[in-house]
Amino acid sequence: MRLSELMHAHVIDPDCNDLGSVDDVRLVQDGPVLQPFGAAFRVDGLVLGRRAIGTRLGYYRGDVVGPWLLRALFRRLQRRAKYVPWEAVQTWDGDVVRIATRGNQLGLPPEPAGAGERP
Amino acid sequence: MSAGRTLWAGLRLLDRQLVDRNGRMAGCVDDLELATTEDGQHLYVSAILSGPGALAQRLRRRRYGSWMRGVHALVSPGEGDPTRIAFNLVSDIGDHITVAADHEELGSASAERWVRDHVIAHIPGSGHAPE
Numbered sequence: 001m002r003l004s005e006l007m008h009a010h011v012i013d014p015d016c017n018d019l020g021s022v023d024d025v026r027l028v029q030d031g032p033v034l035q036p037f038g039a040a041f042r043v044d045g046l047v048l049g050r051r052a053i054g055t056r057l058g059y060y061r062g063d064v065v066g067p068w069l070l071r072a073l074f075r076r077l078q079r080r081a082k083y084v085p086w087e088a089v090q091t092w093d094g095d096v097v098r099i100a101t102r103g104n105q106l107g108l109p110p111e112p113a114g115a116g117e118r119p
Numbered sequence: 120m121s122a123g124r125t126l127w128a129g130l131r132l133l134d135r136q137l138v139d140r141n142g143r144m145a146g147c148v149d150d151l152e153l154a155t156t157e158d159g160q161h162l163y164v165s166a167i168l169s170g171p172g173a174l175a176q177r178l179r180r181r182r183y184g185s186w187m188r189g190v191h192a193l194v195s196p197g198e199g200d201p202t203r204i205a206f207n208l209v210s211d212i213g214d215h216i217t218v219a220a221d222h223e224e225l226g227s228a229s230a231e232r233w234v235r236d237h238v239i240a241h242i243p244g245s246g247h248a249p250e
Contacts, residue, residue, distance in 0.1 A: 001162065003128055003151035004177035024130060029123035031163035032156060034207035036219075039123055040163040041206075043153065047127065086161065110125070 010096050011048055011084060013103045019082060020048045022097065026083070026110065046089075046097065047109045049081035083109035126212070128164070136215040137169060137204070139222040146225070148216060149173040152203065167209070167216070170202040170230075191230055 003025060011019045024047040031040035088101040126132070128151060137145040146169040154165035172188035175181075188202060204218060204225060211217040218225070223232070239245050 001153040001155075002168070002176070003133070003153060003164075006153070007129060025128040026125060027128050027132075027164065028125050031161065034165075034205075037207040037209050040165065041126070041128075042156075043162040043164075044125070 005094055006043075006046070006092070006097075009092065009094065011046065012096055012098050014100060015102060017103050019084075019099075019103045019106070022046045023049055023081075043086050045086050045109075046084040047081060048084065048106075049077065078108075081109050082106040131212070132164075132167075132216070137167070137225075138215050138217050139225065140210070140217070140219050141221065143222045145218065145222045146170065149202075150177045164206055166206050167204040167218075168202045169204060169225075173202040 006022055006025060008021045010021050013019055026044045026047060027041035028044040029039050029041050031042035034040045082103065084097075084099055084101070084106060088099045089097055090100050091098045132148050132151060135148045137147060139145045148167050148169060150168040150173045151164050152166035152168055153162045155162060170187075170191055172185070172191050175183045175187055176185075191202065204220075208218045208220050209216060210219040
């Protein structure tokens with residue numbers, strides 16, 4: 001299995017609504033131990049929505065305040081983003097991820113480990 | 120499982136520069152290999168995939184990617200999957216990703232080594248390159 005197969009896969013909720021594609025994957029370092037590295041990065045959830053561009057430019061955490069038009073655009077994109085915890089994933093067949101949670105019950109993604117700061 | 124360090128794979132890992140233990144550049148993170156935990160409930164990152172074949176597959180050029188991986192494996196006999204760098208070799212994740220291995224040991228450099236040994240070495244005068 002590859003991360004690239006998961007990225008850009010379409011996420012479908014129980015009502016067969018297409019919630020969009022996977023834009024990023026959140027990892028948490030609490031997986032099986034890989035010596036000498038330590039705990040592996042476990043897939044914690046899927047970030048839906050075109051938000052990564054704003055994050056890369058520093059808009060997510062408010063470090064970048066202008067131009068106002070871009071800030072407004074990225075804030076709007078941020079509000080549309082959704083987060084699917086991995087526990088909600090029922091099946092994944094490559095191009096389609098089916099989840100057990102309805103789209104309107106999904107929350108916003110947790111803050112990333114910082115735009116412009118070391119993870 | 121307890122909470123640990125978090126990061127976004129696309130933002131923090133993909134396309135990052137790989138640097139070997141001596142500070143030499145050793146390719147880029149073109150993709151990540153995911154494995155299933157023993158209980159089958161979770162996925163975790165088990166390896167970094169680096170090389171033209173890995174990148175082609177990520178860009179949905181699967182036939183070209185398979186061909187490139189085949190060529191890559193041909194010029195690096197005995198190395199298994201030459202694009203695979205086990206994640207336990209990672210020693211630091213920051214602006215770049217440092218791996219606790221030498222550039223020469225990594226499969227991502229095997230095509231370069233093959234060209235050096237089978238092509239460049241046969242060019243008259245190539246043995247004097249450092250002079």
